[in-house]
Amino acid sequence: MKFFSLPRPGAGLVLGERDVPEPGPGQVLVRLRGWAVNARDLMIVKGFYPKPVKPDVIPLSDGAGEVVAVGEGVRTWTAGDRVAATYFPDWLSGPGTPEKTADDLGGTLDGVLAEYAVFAENALVAVPAHLDYAEAATLPSAGVTAWRAVVEEGGLAPGQSVLTLGSGGLSTFALQFAALGGAHVVSTSSSDEKLERLRALGAAETLNHATTPEWGPAVAGLTGGGVDHVVDVGGGGTIGQSMLAARYGGHVSVAGVLTHEGGADPILVLVKQLTLRGLTNASRETFQAMNTAIERTGLKPVIDRRFGFDEVAEALKHLESRTHIGKIVLESA
Incomplete structure (x- = not known):
């Protein structure tokens, strides 16, 4: 599978290949089909992000795809389910705490800029049926944070x-x-x-x-x-x-x-x-509540431009230009 990593902040993204990972007990393997870029991703790539970033991190927090395999003990998901990853894998419900928000995708943990990724069973949510994968990928950061700001908080x-x-x-x-x-x-x-x-x-x-x-x-x-x-x-x-x-x-x-x-x-x-x-993002519970409302109303995220998976550098450059309206996304063929 293909993936991008960041050897060190400011060094630029590197395209690599490795074997598709196997899901362990309680884990889910997802074939990612859509990704969205955020200002945070640009800061991490350029070396301006003030919070911890793991060495050689796989960037990006926002991705959506389909479940292809599940590990022992997984009951929530089956192959073919359409899912998105949560920004804070350990923040399941209730108010945020230092413990719940200690780890984040694309920062302290590897993110989603890969063709396949493994997630904990409860670090995923089902995405609205009327959205394609790239549209669904806009939800984990921008969508959830906006929902929390306007509706929840x-x-x-x-x-x-x-x-x-x-x-x-x-x-x-x-x-x-x-x-x-x-x-x-x-x-x-x-x-x-x-x-x-x-x-x-x-x-x-x-x-x-x-x-x-x-x-x-x-x-x-x-x-x-x-x-x-x-x-x-x-x-x-x-x-x-x-x-x-x-x-x-x-x-x-x-x-x-x-x-x-x-x-x-x-x-x-x-x-x-x-x-x-x-406020910074929200819990899995909030993500699910937002998705219920999006599905009920048929809301469609605003997409400014779509790029291919291999065009992530061009997507980040477009984000940096600040000429966009809505989200900038990547999608697989």
Whole structure:
């Protein structure tokens, strides 16, 4: 089987071949058919990721495929089942803890950038039947994190307002989930062309943050004092404006850190009595709840571009360009 590894951060990916692994007791062998790339993957490959990465790691956390064999004692899965791997294999349910989130795919553990991989029986979820493998591969990171921000942690109710930032995979998922939940969604981007696409996905109002750098107060003005929920993916460069955009007593989910520069005055958290919640992915239980909703509604992830398995370098380069809308995926022939 083919696989990619990273000899050391910044060294570039290396294509290799090895025997297809055998599943041991309690394990499942999956033939991977679809993969998705994330900003985290780019950081790991370039050597900028601040958390531990195992030597010679197989990168990528997001993959989907079909079960081809199971080890002794496995009862949940049989050959032919369509599955996706969970980002944190040990986080099955409940709140996150250091123990549950200690190991992650493509970081401390080998990831999914291979034609075959072995997973623990309970580190997989069934994927919605109407999605192809590449679409299903967008769910483990961007989909689950957006669902947690908007629905699980945010507690979205119909008629509330939500602000999403940019047009990446997590933000487009957050927009779709919020719109499906009956929210009034405001979305920002630096591109008028992208804003048009975001409106087509369900954004009621849009703002160009390049031409409106003080977009926080502008959003508050559009929504009669501020939005109920903000899904912030920018980090230091956006959190200050996000807090200005939130209503008094509003909820701000910090779901990504694309920029470290800038800053925010913490007095806003006090004065506006905001809930500022950092989150990274979620449990297997949350993943399953999201998939149930996706299957019931027929939601389709937004795919910007599809690459072949061998074109992972081109896919990461496209991700780095930040010209995409939604997710960038790889798929096998």
